[in-house]
Amino acid sequence: MKNIFIFDTTLRDGEQSPGVSLNVKEKIALARQLAKLGVDCIEAGFPIASPGDFEAVRAVSQSVEGPIIAGLARTSEADIKRAWEALKNAERPRIHTFIATSPIHMKHKLKKTPDEVLKSAVDAVKLASSLTEDVEFSAEDAFRSELNYLCELFEAVIAAGAKTINIPDTVGYATPWEFGEFIKAIRERVPNIDQAAISVHCHNDLGMAVANSLAAINNGATQVEVTVNGIGERAGNASLEELVMALYTRRNYLKADTNVNKGEIYRASKLVSTLTGMLIQPNKAIVGKNAFVHESGIHQDGVLKERETYEIMNPAMIGVPGNNIFLGKHSGRHAFKMHLKDLGYDFEGEVLDKAFKSFKELCDNKKIVLDEDIIALIDTEALKGPETYQFSYLNVSSGTNIVSTATVGVNVNGVLYEQAAIAKGPVEATYAAINSIVKQEFILEEYAINSVTSGRDAQGEVVVKASYQGKSFTGRGISVDVIESSARAYLNAINKALNMTKNYSSEKAEGM
Ligand SMILES: [Zn+2]
Numbered sequence: 001m002k003n004i005f006i007f008d009t010t011l012r013d014g015e016q017s018p019g020v021s022l023n024v025k026e027k028i029a030l031a032r033q034l035a036k037l038g039v040d041c042i043e044a045g046f047p048i049a050s051p052g053d054f055e056a057v058r059a060v061s062q063s064v065e066g067p068i069i070a071g072l073a074r075t076s077e078a079d080i081k082r083a084w085e086a087l088k089n090a091e092r093p094r095i096h097t098f099i100a101t102s103p104i105h106m107k108h109k110l111k112k113t114p115d116e117v118l119k120s121a122v123d124a125v126k127l128a129s130s131l132t133e134d135v136e137f138s139a140e141d142a143f144r145s146e147l148n149y150l151c152e153l154f155e156a157v158i159a160a161g162a163k164t165i166n167i168p169d170t171v172g173y174a175t176p177w178e179f180g181e182f183i184k185a186i187r188e189r190v191p192n193i194d195q196a197a198i199s200v201h202c203h204n205d206l207g208m209a210v211a212n213s214l215a216a217i218n219n220g221a222t223q224v225e226v227t228v229n230g231i232g233e234r235a236g237n238a239s240l241e242e243l244v245m246a247l248y249t250r251r252n253y254l255k256a257d258t259n260v261n262k263g264e265i266y267r268a269s270k271l272v273s274t275l276t277g278m279l280i281q282p283n284k285a286i287v288g289k290n291a292f293v294h295e296s297g298i299h300q301d302g303v304l305k306e307r308e309t310y311e312i313m314n315p316a317m318i319g320v321p322g323n324n325i326f327l328g329k330h331s332g333r334h335a336f337k338m339h340l341k342d343l344g345y346d347f348e349g350e351v352l353d354k355a356f357k358s359f360k361e362l363c364d365n366k367k368i369v370l371d372e373d374i375i376a377l378i379d380t381e382a383l384k385g386p387e388t389y390q391f392s393y394l395n396v397s398s399g400t401n402i403v404s405t406a407t408v409g410v411n412v413n414g415v416l417y418e419q420a421a422i423a424k425g426p427v428e429a430t431y432a433a434i435n436s437i438v439k440q441e442f443i444l445e446e447y448a449i450n451s452v453t454s455g456r457d458a459q460g461e462v463v464v465k466a467s468y469q470g471k472s473f474t475g476r477g478i479s480v481d482v483i484e485s486s487a488r489a490y491l492n493a494i495n496k497a498l499n500m501t502k503n504y505s506s507e508k509a510e511g512m
Contacts, residue, residue, distance in 0.1 A: 002256040004247060005223040006240065007199065008039040010272060011056070012046055012072055013237050014227035019445075019465050019472035020276045021500050023385035027056040030271060031064045034228075036344070037268045038261040039240070041068040043096060043225075047086035048079045052500065054086050061090035068134065070094040075124035084131045095128040097121075098138035098166075101145040101153060118153050122160045129161030138166035138201065143174050143182060151189040158190070164197045164223060165190075169212060172205025172235060180215035187220040199223035202238045204230060209238035214246060217256055228272040229280060229287065241265050241286040241318070249313055266319040267344065267375075274379040277463040277474035279448060286318060324371040329363035343371060345378060355382055365480040366457045373459055376452045380461065380478040387495045389438060391488050392416055394481075398426040408433040408487060427486045434490055442466045442494055449482060462489040468497035 011027055011034075014020070022030070027044070034042050044060040045053040057071045069090040073079035075097055087093035099121050100110055106117055121137060128135040137157045139150060154165050167186065169179065183200065187193055200216040200223075202209040213224045230239030244260045251257050269287040273280050282289040292315040294300045302309035327339055336356050340347055347355055358377055362369055390411040398404035406429035407420040421432035431444065446465035451458040460482035464475050473496045477488025 001251065002217070002222065004217060004256050004258050005041070005197065005199075006039045006244070006258050006260055007041040007043065007070070007223050007225045008034050008067075008227065008240060009043040009201075009225050009237065010034065010227040010231065010240075011060070012043040013201075013225075013233060014229075014231040014272070014276070015045070016233050017231045017236070017276065017278060019474050020231070020278065021473055021496060022056075022275055023383075023496070023499065024052070024056050024059050025385060026275045026383045028059055028063055029379075029383050030275060031060045033264070033268050033271050033344075035064050035066040036261065037264040038259050039067055040223075040259060041070055041094060043070040043072060045086075046072040048073065048082040054082065057083075057086035058089070061087050061093065065091055068092040068094050070096045070136065073097045073124075073128070075099045075120040077127060080124060080127050080131070084128075087132075092134065093132050094134040094136055095132055096136040096138065096166075097124045097128055098140050099124070100140035101150055102141035103146065104144065105141045114149055118156060121153060122156050125157045125160040125162045133163070135162050136164040136166055136199070137162040138168055138199075140168060141170040142167040143169040143179065144171070147182070147185060147189075151186060154186065154190045154196075155192055158192045158196045162196055164199050165193075166199040166201055166223075166225065167216070167221075168201035168225075169203055169209075170201075172203035172209065174202070174212050175206075175208060176211045176215035179212040180219045183216045183221055184219040197222050199225060201225035203233065204235040204237060204239075207235070209236070210242045210246065213238045213243055214254065217247075217254065228268050229278065229284070231272065231276060231278055239285075241269060245286050245313060245318070262317055263319040266321070270375065271379055274376065274461075274476065275383065277465065277476055279450060279463065286313075291315070292320070321371055326369045326371050326374045327359075328369075329360070340374070340378075343375060345382075347382075351382055362459070362480070366459065368455075370453050372453050376459065376461060377478055380476050384492065385496065385499050387491075388412065388498050389434075389491050389495055391484075391491050394430065394484050394487050396426045396430065396483050398429070404429040406430040406433045406483075408437065410434065410437050410491065412437075426483050430483060430487050431490055434487065434494075438494055440468070440494075442468050442490075442497070444490070445472060447486075449485070452478070460485045462486045464489045464493050466490065466493040466497065468494075469501060471497070471501070473497040473500065 045057040047054040047057045061069045071083040071087045073083035198221045200221045202212040226240040227237040228240050230236040244258050294303050299310045392409035392411050395407040403422050404426045405422050409418045417437045419433045419436040421429050423429035448463045450461050459480050461478045462485040465472050473493045475489045475493025477485040479485040
């Protein structure tokens with residue numbers, strides 16, 4: 001059985017998904033979950049892209065134990081030094097440097113000759129190797145690069161000290177047969193290939209990222225770059241959960257497996273979805289709501305008699321929670337703290353107080369509080385960044401054939417600001433009232449509502465996307481009252497926009 005090394009780039013490539021912007025607190029929470037999930041390497045960000053990215057990579061390097069922590073850098077000296085600065089306190093740091101090698105990228109984007117690109121790559125790997133032993137080199141747009149040139153370049157960077165060579169299908173153009181052949185050709189033609197691990201990084205533009213990664217594994221790749229829920233640029237990256245479960249479920253045929261702790265998959269998927277605001281399609285393989293639901297009578301009957309008639313995997317294995325009751329309204333602070341610990345949250349002091357207060361409020365509004373309710377509440381509320389505008393209260397009147405009126409109270413530095421507005425519907429009126437408090441131009445681009453559990457008193461989770469100065473920001477809010485969730489989500493997007501525009505840079509969108 002070959003062991004496949006899982007390189008997770010949810011925090012780097014995944015965070016490049018349109019409209020996604022995570023704060024440092026959220027990135028650390030996610031990195032900790034990835035460590036629990038047992039990925040071998042976490043790519044925490046692209047340190048030179050912005051001060052926010054730098055800070056996140058530094059914080060993850062300092063506080064997350066277990067996996068290798070990687071930071072992305074172009075081949076320039078400034079990029080590599082900045083990446084090292086952010087990574088140097090990690091237990092096991094890795095510098096990941098890259099440059100494009102396809103004719104179209106070299107000519108139009110880099111405006112460099114193939115020789116110049118090769119020299120840049122070798123110099124970068126030498127510099128990175130002088131800082132740390134663990135250096136990965138990526139040839140951006142490798143699949144559309146000229147094979148002989150690519151082999152020559154890989155030979156040179158391995159000689160310069162690269163321990164992993166990564167072969168991305170940056171634009172998601174490959175099919176499994178071709179991609180497998182491509183990897184095989186590189187493995188056969190690069191003379192010193194035994195001194196480096198072969199990695200692949202597949203995009204999902206044609207829906208083949210996981211299939212292409214598997215084809216690569218079949219032909220000698222030992223590392224795959226993936227993201228949780230397959231998020232990433234455009235149609236996203238190869239999905240971690242699909243790849244891991246495909247390897248595990250078909251291990252007898254594929255002869256390969258991973259170190260991933262499969263029981264943490266569902267939790268990781270939920271957390272990524274909550275933090276990024278990217279909802280999971282119901283029919284998504286492995287983690288979609290319907291992935292293990294049998295609708296047809298014949299199927300249901302079969303599964304009841306013998307699970308394996310229609311199920312190739314057991315949902316309990318990936319950690320899908322049962323309907324566990326969290327705690328009742330009379331539970332005390334200590335019991336609450338201990339139960340949170342079982343769910344993976346180790347809270348103390350002020351954070352614990354805040355979470356306990358939210359739990360008590362929820363008990364007043366919802367008859368049965370499930371584990372899932374608490375997880376959703378905490379992931380939404382406890383990981384918020386600094387809030388310039390804090391939700392205080394909401395008063396709405398609406399109905400059939402009447403104009404909706406909303407009065408909203410928002411705390412700003414301890415001072416309560418109140419505004420009222422009218423509109424056709426209650427959400428519109430609420431947002432108009434918030435706009436007149438905030439007095440800045442935010443444009444609502446997307447609005448989605450989802451119930452956390454089933455039942456009439458379920459909590460409603462609202463995810464909004466609002467644009468500010470031409471950039472999109474995702475916000476989320478949760479409450480048993482969906483208008484309140486809407487107000488909280490909108491304020492969350494506004495706070496995020498104001499925090500993030502401070503340290504935003506136009507270079508953020510670069511990468512493979
Ligand atoms: Zn990519």
